[in-house]
Amino acid sequence: MTKTSAQRTRRLGGWGFEGAAFSPPTPMLTWLEERLGPSEPFPSFDPATAEIPAAEPLPDLGSAPLSTDDLDRLAHSRGQSLIDLIRLRSGTVSATPAAVARPANDQELEDLLRAADRHGLRIVPFGGGTSVTGGVTVVPDDRPVVTASLEGLAGLHHLDEVSGLATLGAGTRGPALEAALGAHGFTLGHFPQSFELSTLGGWIVTHSSGQESLGHGRIESMVAGLDLVAPAGRLSIPALPASAAGPDLRQWITGSEGRFGIITKATMRVRRRAETLRVEAALARTWRQGVDTVRTLTRAHGSGRIPLCLLRLSDGPETEVALTVGLAKSRFEGLTRKYLGLRGVDRGCLLLVGAKGSPWDVDRSLEQAKILATERGVVWLGAGPGRNWSHDRFRHPYLRDGLLDRGYATDTLETAAPWSKVDTVYRAVRDALGDLPVLCHLSHPYGDGVSLYFTFFFRCPTDPDEAAALWAGHKRKAQNAIAETGAATSHHHGVGFWHAPWAPTEWGELGTDMLRGVAERLDPNGILNPHVLLDPTDRLEL
Ligand SMILES: Cc1cc2nc3c(=O)[nH]c(=O)nc-3n(C[C@H](O)[C@H](O)[C@H](O)COP(=O)(O)OP(=O)(O)OC[C@H]3O[C@@H](n4cnc5c(N)ncnc54)[C@H](O)[C@@H]3O)c2cc1C
Structure with missing residues (x-):
């Protein structure tokens, strides 16, 4: 019998659930070794040996169940970004909550907030804990921190x-x-x-x-x-x-x-619910051709001519890795490479095009998309590679753990920019990350612009502080580059405390004051998540 997620044990210091894995394929490791050199496995610390400071005694916080179990507190101390994994896996988490509260209804949550406000505690709301911006990280504080896990408010x-x-x-x-x-x-x-x-x-x-x-x-x-x-x-x-x-x-x-x-x-x-989702793949010969095709398809979607649900364009390096990870294990690899060879394409930019609806609607949309794309010189590959991507799309996060096991760190950055600035932002982030292997894709397109999503890799030092400093250096450079181009601080990861030093460049002084005013009205004593969004202190290495 398949276990439901509620019955499975969540992995501490890694993605997902115990027993699930997605090991990096050998060609991907070879690709990294060629670019970064050989690496040493990053330590994997046994949480059972964690020395967690004893929980501070807490006042009466109402009727929501409170857990002071050490491992529970550790599991709720950080999110799911690379630096969270480095800190959790090396046992160098700088603070844990004094307790994890699990309110079962609005009243229990309200009582918890009232009591925390009265006693001067901090509360960190915790949903799935997948923040990649420090949103659920417990920051060392002179007041006790209680994490409010919201799993009871479900259904x-x-x-x-x-x-x-x-x-x-x-x-x-x-x-x-x-x-x-x-x-x-x-x-x-x-x-x-x-x-x-x-x-x-x-x-x-x-x-x-x-x-x-x-x-x-x-x-x-x-x-x-x-x-x-x-x-x-x-x-x-x-x-x-x-x-x-x-x-x-x-x-x-x-x-x-x-x-x-x-x-x-x-x-x-x-x-x-739609009856069918189908993702087909195509290959643009150049990045420029791919970007123009995505923009044209997005506009055709916007005008209602070609209803689509997904468009995603990988640049050359990401295509190379996608072919290694996805196609390498598929029976389509040989065929695809042969087909491309016949059309004179040995490298290119992978384009995924998805449509949803009745089988007839999906056929029609993808046929129209194919006509429009091939008119621009794009080579249509069909459903095979898209099927692989759809199958693995929620498994990819497990890859990151397998890479770290082998000493390669990977992290992502994302932003959004008007179409006219895509190339500027693309170049600026690549240049900021210097010689590191960097992959990029465009996704979430709009009539006026698109999100750019970067993945970068580096050889991870086995010393966690060194690893954190190295990562923070890369992150700062890339985020500065994004800010200098005027692109969005983030397209969908949010601000957390990581991006808080950069977000005011979008809001300006008055805008920042307006947001502070709302926070002060709703939370006069600053008990809720005080370090996210509006605290511009740079704490990337934490
Ligand atoms: C591998 C990976 C892939 C990801 N892919 C995507 C992606 O494709 N698209 C995307 O948008 N994001 C993505 N993210 C980022 C992350 O999953 C999102 O930010 C997500 O929305 C966070 O949801 P969560 O429930 O895990 O929130 P949490 O991480 O628990 O919390 C995020 C922030 O919201 C606050 N919060 C949580 N619940 C509540 C609530 N009910 N009320 C008020 N505040 C609350 C927390 O205090 C924190 O500040 C990815 C992250 C990882 C690790």
Whole structure:
């Protein structure tokens, strides 16, 4: 019998669940060794031997169950970025929460916040804990920190099939959310790569974007209403299709990263499940040809001519790695390479094009996309490579652990820019990362621009502080380069405390003051996640 995610044991210091793995294929390791040289395995510390400072005694925090178990506190001390893995795997976590609270309903959460406010404690909301910006990291503090795990606020509360509105608990993880809606023939259609572990509330407050965002939109476009509990009280935003009653309060909460309050439930715009999702692949001969094709296809989608749900273009290096990881194990590799050879393409840029709907709609959309792409010189490969990508899309995060086991560190950076600036941003980030192997893809396209997503690799020193400093150096350079081009601080990972030094460049002084004003009104004593979003201290090495 397959175990549900609730029954499986989450891995500490790695992605996902115990027993699941995705080992880096040998050609990928060879590719890295050729570029970075041989490496030494990064230590893997046994959490059972962790020396965790005893939990401070806490005052009465209401009726929400509190856990002071050492491993529970350790597991809730960090998120899922590379630096989190380095710190967890080396046993060098700088602070753990004094306790993990698990409120089962809004009232227990409200009581917890009131008590924490009264006693001067800090509260870190924890959804799936997949933050890659330090959003759930416990920062050393002179006040005790309690992590509020939201797993108890989960499930489908109500489905209005007529309106296509579903009210769900904020702590509902991706698979449980889709299963609950799927039982009624509905879907939210939000599939971030972290889908297996991340939660509805986490998605909303970080401006998450799913892989099918071209078809379904970003998470904020799906939020009709929500309930928030803050130290200052409760905020309930009704689910309305639209309203002209002043600025949209929902937009004040999306992206607030737990700094303004904790979302307990949200009413989401859902739709009938599509019968078919098909992803086909093509190969652009050059990056420029690929970028132009993605822009043209996006516009054809926007005008309703070619309905698509996904477009993703890898640059040359990412294509090389994708072919190594994906195609190398498939029976399509030989055929693909032969086919490309006949068309005079030995390298290129992999383009994935996805459509969803009835089989007839999908056939029609992909046929139209193929005509439009091939008119531009792109070579259409068909469904084989796309099927591999769809099969592995939620397994890729496991690769990172396998690479670190072998001493290669990998991290990602993402931004968004207008189409006219794509090349500038692409070059700027590549230049900032110097000689490191860097992969890039464009995804989440819009009429006016697109997200650029970079993956970089470096040989990981076995000393965790050295590894952290090396990583932070790369990160700072790349983030400075992004800021200098005027591109977005982040497209979908959010701010956390990592990007907090850069985010004000987008808001300006007055904008930053406006956000601070809201935080002070909702959380006058600064107990909620005080280091994310609005604290510009650079703590990358933490
Ligand atoms: C391997 C990997 C792949 C990823 N892929 C994607 C991707 O494709 N698309 C994407 O958008 N992101 C991606 N991410 C980033 C991450 O998964 C998202 O930011 C996600 O939205 C976080 O959800 P979560 O439930 O895990 O939130 P958490 O990590 O638990 O929390 C994130 C932030 O939100 C706050 N928070 C959490 N729940 C609530 C709540 N209910 N109310 C108020 N505040 C809350 C936390 O305090 C924290 O500041 C990826 C991360 C990893 C590690």
